[in-house]
Amino acid sequence: MAEPTITLNVTRYRPGQDQAPTTQAYAVPYKEDWVVLDALNHIKDQMDGTLSYRWSCRMGVCGSCGMMVNGTPKLTCAAFLRDYYPHEIRVEPLANFPIIRDLVIDMSDFLEKLKSVKPWIIRKEEKPVVQGEYLQTPAQLEAFHQFTQCINCMLCYAACPVYGLEPKFLGPAAIALGYRYNMDSRDQGKEQRAIIGNHDGIWDCTFVGECSVVCPKDVDPAAAIQRSKVDMTKNWFQSILMPWGQR
Amino acid sequence: MTMEKTTEPIWWGLFSAGGVVAAFLVPIHIILVGFALPLGWISDSGALYRIWWVKLYLFILIVLPLYHWGHRHYFTLNHMGLKPISKLLAVLCYGGAIFGTVVTVWVLLKI
Amino acid sequence: MSVTRPEKSKLYYRKMPATWWLQKQSYFLFMLREFSSLFIALFLLVYLVEIYQLTKGPDAYAAFIHKLSSPGWIFFHLVVLLFALYHSFTWFQSSAVVLPVRLGEHLVPRQTVTALHIVAWAVISLVVLILFLTLKG
Numbered sequence: 410m411a412e413p414t415i416t417l418n419v420t421r422y423r424p425g426q427d428q429a430p431t432t433q434a435y436a437v438p439y440k441e442d443w444v445v446l447d448a449l450n451h452i453k454d455q456m457d458g459t460l461s462y463r464w465s466c467r468m469g470v471c472g473s474c475g476m477m478v479n480g481t482p483k484l485t486c487a488a489f490l491r492d493y494y495p496h497e498i499r500v501e502p503l504a505n506f507p508i509i510r511d512l513v514i515d516m517s518d519f520l521e522k523l524k525s526v527k528p529w530i531i532r533k534e535e536k537p538v539v540q541g542e543y544l545q546t547p548a549q550l551e552a553f554h555q556f557t558q559c560i561n562c563m564l565c566y567a568a569c570p571v572y573g574l575e576p577k578f579l580g581p582a583a584i585a586l587g588y589r590y591n592m593d594s595r596d597q598g599k600e601q602r603a604i605i606g607n608h609d610g611i612w613d614c615t616f617v618g619e620c621s622v623v624c625p626k627d628v629d630p631a632a633a634i635q636r637s638k639v640d641m642t643k644n645w646f647q648s649i650l651m652p653w654g655q656r
Numbered sequence: 657m658t659m660e661k662t663t664e665p666i667w668w669g670l671f672s673a674g675g676v677v678a679a680f681l682v683p684i685h686i687i688l689v690g691f692a693l694p695l696g697w698i699s700d701s702g703a704l705y706r707i708w709w710v711k712l713y714l715f716i717l718i719v720l721p722l723y724h725w726g727h728r729h730y731f732t733l734n735h736m737g738l739k740p741i742s743k744l745l746a747v748l749c750y751g752g753a754i755f756g757t758v759v760t761v762w763v764l765l766k767i
Numbered sequence: 768m769s770v771t772r773p774e775k776s777k778l779y780y781r782k783m784p785a786t787w788w789l790q791k792q793s794y795f796l797f798m799l800r801e802f803s804s805l806f807i808a809l810f811l812l813v814y815l816v817e818i819y820q821l822t823k824g825p826d827a828y829a830a831f832i833h834k835l836s837s838p839g840w841i842f843f844h845l846v847v848l849l850f851a852l853y854h855s856f857t858w859f860q861s862s863a864v865v866l867p868v869r870l871g872e873h874l875v876p877r878q879t880v881t882a883l884h885i886v887a888w889a890v891i892s893l894v895v896l897i898l899f900l901t902l903k904g
Contacts, residue, residue, distance in 0.1 A: 422779055424773075424774065424777035424778070424779075425777050429779065430779060430781075480790075480791070504781070505781075505783070507778035507779060507780050507781075508778065508779040508780075508781070509773045509777075509778060515773050515778055517772065517773075570735065570783070570787055570788070570794060570797075571735065573783040573787065574734075574735050574739070574783055574787075575739075606662065607662060608662050608664065612662065612664040612668065615728075615731045615732075615735070615801070616861060617793075617794070617797045618793075618797075618864075619793055619794075619797075622793065629864075631864065632864050632865070632867075635861070635864060635865040636865060638668055638865075639865060639866070641665060642665040642668055642669050642672075645665035645666075646665065646669065675854075675858050676858070678804070678807050678851070678854060678855075678858075679854060679855040679858040679859065679888070680855070680887070680888050680891050680892075681891065681892075681895065682807055682810070682811075682851045682854075682855075683848065683851045683852055683855060683888075683892065684891075684892035684895045684896060685810075685814065685895070686810055686844055686847055686848045686851055687848070688896070688899060689810075689813070689814050689817060689835070689844075690810070690835065690840070690841070690843075690844025690845075690847065690848065691841070691844060693832045693835070694832055694833070694835040694836035694840070694841070695836060695841075696836075698899075698900070698903070699903075700832075700899075700903040701825055701828070701903070702818070702820075702821045702825065702828045703903070704899070704902040704903050705818050705821060706821075707902065710902065714818070717811070718811045718814065718815055721804070721807050721808060721811055722808055722811065724804055724807075724808075725804040725805060725807065725808035728801055728804040729801075729804060729805060731801075732798070732801040732802070735788075736785060736788070737785030756808075756812070759815070760815060763815055763818060763819045763822075764818075766819075766822050767818060767819070767821040767822055
C-alpha cells in the first residue's frame with residue numbers, strides 16, 4: 410500500500426552560484442493534519458538538507474514562516490496540505506522582497522521602515538514610577554487594540570501591489586503600528602511620527618485592501634491607513650483655516 | 657503632525673468629496689440623461705438648468721467627481737507602468753480636473 | 768550583538784510586471800474600481816455638453832437628446848451605469864471601513880453600515896428624480 414504523496418514545487422536560489430531562481434519538485438508524504446511547514450521540515454530533514462527557509466513557533470504567533478503558497482502570501486504553519494491536495498503546491502519566497510537564498514528574503518527594508526515610525530510609547534515627560542501606573546478605560550484600549558496584534562510577518566507587504574511598484578512606500582504594517590501608538594492614550598509622540606504623513610507614507614496607498622485580506626491576525630492595516638488619511642486631512646484643513654487653534 | 661511639506665490632503669479631500677458625490681448622485685443622473693430622456697420616458701425643455709440653485713447643484717455634481725477621477729487616475733496610470741512620466745501624468749490628471757472646473761463654470765454661467 | 772547583513776550584491780530582485788493587475792482576481796477588480804472614475808467623468812462631460820446645447824436654443828437641446836437615443840449611445844450609458852453602480856457599492860463598503868460607527872458601547876457591523884448607505888442612496892436618488900420631475904419644463 411503506497412503512501413499518498415503531494416508535490417511541492419519549491420523555489421531554489423543559491424547566491425553567487427545561480428543567475429536566477431529555479432524550481433525544484435519534492436514529493437512529500439501527504440498527511441491530513443500537516444501544514445506546508447511540516448512538508449518543508451520533512452524535505453529538510455529527510456530529503457534535501459540544503460533547503461533554506463525561516464520558521465519558529467509553528468503556531469501563527471511569531472511571524473517567521475511567511476511565504477507565497479500558490480501565489481498567495483501565507484504563514485506556512487497555517488496553510489494545510491489538505492486544502493490543496495491532490496494538486497501540486499507552489500512555494501515561493503515572500504513577494505516584493507529580495508531573495509537571499511531559497512525561500513529566505515531580505516527584510517531589512519521592512520525593519521528600517523518599522524523603526525522609522527517609532528513604534529513605542531513616547532512621552533513628553535516620563536511618568537515617575539511612584540505616581541503609579543497609567544490607567545486606561547476599556548474604550549481607550551479598544552481604540553488601538555486590534556492594531557497591537559501585528560506579528561510583523563510581512564504578508565501585507567507581499568500582498569500590496571503599491572509596495573511592489575514603489576519600494577519607498579512605508580507599507581501597511583509600519584503605518585498600522587504607527588497608528589497603534591498614535592491612538593494609544595498613553596502616547597504623546599504624534600509629531601515625531603510625521604513620516605506617516607509624508608508623500609511615501611499613507612498618501613501612496615490606493616486602498617487596494619489586499620493587506621487586510623491576507624493578515625493572519627485581523628489587524629486590518631488598510632483601515633488604519635484610511636483612518637489616518639481622514640485624520641490628517643482634518644488636521645491639515647484645521648491648521649490652514651484656523652492656525653490659532655493649534656493642538 | 658506637521659504636513660506643510662505635502663499638499664496631498666487637498667487632493668485627497670477633493671477626491672473623497674468627489675467620491676461621495678459620484679456614489680450617491682451619479683447613477684440616477686445616468687438613468688435620466690442616458691435612458692429616460694432619450695427613450696422618451698420623460699420629456700424636458702432644459703429650462704430647469706437656468707435656476708440658480710440648480711446651477712450650484714450641477715457645479716458640485718460635475719466638478720467634484722472630476723477631482724475624484726484626476727486623483728484616482730493619476731495613481732492608476734502610475735501603477736500601470738507610466739511612472740517614468742509621472743510629472744506629465746500629474747499635469748494631465750489634476751490639470752484636466754482644473755480645466756474641467758473652468759469649463760463647467762463657463763457653461764453654467766452662459767446658459 | 769553583531770548583526771550579519773546579507774551580501775547585497777548577491778540578492779535576487781524579482782521585478783513586478785506592468786500586467787500585475789491581471790494576475791489576481793482581487794487586483795483586477797481593484798483596477799475596474801479605479802477605472803470606474805474615468806467612466807463617471809466621461810458621462811459628466813456628456814451631460815455638460817448636453818446642458819451647453821441650451822446656449823444654442825431649445826431645438827439644439829432636443830436634437831442632442833435625440834442623438835443620445837442611438838444604440839451606440841445607449842450602450843455607452845449602459846456601460847457607464849454599470850461602472851457607476853460598481854463605484855457606489857465599493858465606495859459604500861470602503862466608507863464602512865474608514866468611518867467606524869459606534870452605537871453606545873457597540874460597533875455597528877460593517878455590512879450594516881454599507882446597507883444603510885445603500886438605503887440612503889436609494890432615497891437620495893428618489894428625491895433627485897422627484898425634484899427633476901417637479902422642476903422640468
